[in-house]
Amino acid sequence: MDIGKYVYDLAVEAKAGARALAKAPSSRKNLALVKMAEALKDRASELVSENKKDIEYAAKKGLSKALIDRLTLNEKRIDEMSQGLVEVAQLPDPVGEITKMWQRPNGMSVGRMRVPIGVIGIIYESRPNVTADATSLCLKAGNAVILRGGSEAINSNKAIVSILRDVARGQGLHPGAVTFIGIPDREAIMEMLKLEGIVDLIIPRGGEGLIRTVTENSRIPVLKHYKGVCHVFVDRDADPAMAEEICFNAKVQRPGTCNAMETMLVDEPISKSFLPKMLKRYEGAGVAVRGCPKAVAIYANAAEVKEEDYYREYLDLVLNVRIVADMDEAIEHIAKYSSAHTDSIVTMNYERAMRFLKEVDSSAVLVNASTRLNDGYQFGLGAEIGISTDKIHARGPMGLEELTCTKFIVFGSGQLRE
């Protein structure tokens, strides 16, 4: 099989799909999404039986229980996937919005109109629900999608895509709006990453290794985050009770997520009053603490942190604790070790809150709130296709607007260049 040709042909179909979709009115896109949601529920048994093939194969290959769980589709998960499509249908359509329009001295009006990006390649790993989630967001924003899921979920993904495409066709949308790389070869990804001029954007979702491979090999713009090494700085003027709740929530509420805290920075003047109670509470929740020498002196149960630990995303109930001399040291620490994903300060001091907000350069900087809140739904974007720590195009949670770009439009009456 000529993998290069296979992927190229798919991308050309997607490009035709994108051109057609860019013209589709909201009402048609929304109806298609609702019908897709219904079809996923109606054909749930088909999905479950295709999913079984993936699970059996995964079990045979000896994949971990956690991975098999992530892979599994059951009625509840299919319902949630279906509900997600309905919610995206209900969001406002970003396409066609004129974000600004102004008048020039020569009488012409110049404005910016939001338009779809075109063809978006989504590369992801095991969870099959991403197939429907990513499709719904791309489609709503007028983009064709090329899906490339993990090989371990290939039967499930094929079944989902087949349902989505059936509906797309039935609703008069170009089937190229939803395309799927149905071969497991890694070469297919590499071929897609060369298709500059046909594919407009790549969004990889998954482990750091996958994302680095994609970024290093792509000629197409990539939006991504490698990892989330997030910090909370407890300032000397923090409300201690609030600081405790925020630090507990940021670490414990769901430690396996990219916006969970990995390092807690504590201002020296309050370290002796704040840390013992806080660390006791962590202990009760099973958090293993790795402390700087000063922290270990306060809390003997802590292991000693190594410098490389400060770069690590544990995704687990493990926490670095460092006592810093002042906010300058905290900001320096974050500038050096943070992945620029999410960093928070807890303080009642106005001046330091404002300085932290300004000087910390991360996709989201919070005052007196848990890092776990950096999320498209929590921030009110309606939905998210991922979080970007890039500085180009989109930074932080990416919703529907981030799946569009703008073009300049001009209403003239015969204006010329003098």
Add this chain to the structure above:
Amino acid sequence: MDIGKYVYDLAVEAKAGARALAKAPSSRKNLALVKMAEALKDRASELVSENKKDIEYAAKKGLSKALIDRLTLNEKRIDEMSQGLVEVAQLPDPVGEITKMWQRPNGMSVGRMRVPIGVIGIIYESRPNVTADATSLCLKAGNAVILRGGSEAINSNKAIVSILRDVARGQGLHPGAVTFIGIPDREAIMEMLKLEGIVDLIIPRGGEGLIRTVTENSRIPVLKHYKGVCHVFVDRDADPAMAEEICFNAKVQRPGTCNAMETMLVDEPISKSFLPKMLKRYEGAGVAVRGCPKAVAIYANAAEVKEEDYYREYLDLVLNVRIVADMDEAIEHIAKYSSAHTDSIVTMNYERAMRFLKEVDSSAVLVNASTRLNDGYQFGLGAEIGISTDKIHARGPMGLEELTCTKFIVFGSGQLRE
């Protein structure tokens, strides 16, 4: 010499410069720009004498007169360069602007704050004034710049950079804010393009070959346009006098620019009334016409256009003319051959104007105005660092705002993730 190390060290200096510059208040940046403008004028004789070295070398190498002209710095050009810096100083500072802020049901305020991108690499060709122009825009938007000019202008560029850095230091800015790759080896560009994580954005300006090389080799996001293959479609309901002026201006006013028209599309029903007079006027201005068979039948002086001509950016007094059956054919032609830079329709028909505006997917789409108006100054952005035909981050003329990104900021009062 270890070129990799040389470029790496420069980039690290630029990154330090960027961190410092991000905190600099507008007043300091503006004062530095004004002082730079003064210093360029005060030290004009130094610039002219360094520039002479480049010109002599270029003459010895047998470079074309046009290229030597582009290379030349004289008092008038130094004045213009200086004036450009003063104008950028007068523009509003985009950094720190909160573009939007909203309230969430849990009481936290979420907003987007405009921040600098960081370190921007500018790769350009012969004109030394780009050195000062690009520096001023990057610096105003809080970014450190790594400049890499054409080897034929290396003495001129070094002299300009040395003046700019002297002023930066004197004004208390980190000298890493303005850095310059002072070796002519092409390898230096390749080394810079690998520095993901240190350099945040690359903007190449110059010929298509240079830009393709940069894009294919960069792991860092690139903003660029390859070329400008721009169209004017003269609709059957155009005002003939307006259409004539717009088409003449778009081709003749300055044919060597990226937003000059390369192909004129004429709606068949008016082709016989519109074309003879129009083409006669072009003839008077020395425009060589390449026409489709129907156009050649009307205007015998036209050569026959070949299909590959429709992809060409002539940058010269050469024009393709094609008669199309209707607007559908015009839109199809543009979708196929346009470089998605600038496309214009001339019409008094409301419905077709709106449809063209919506369906043509270019960085700027104009109704009843010359393509030559797609420009940062003309559109009111104050200045431009280039035009992008990309769909990610910036599309169309790029001004100061396009040299920033946004981060999310949150004002909380103890909010947690439930």
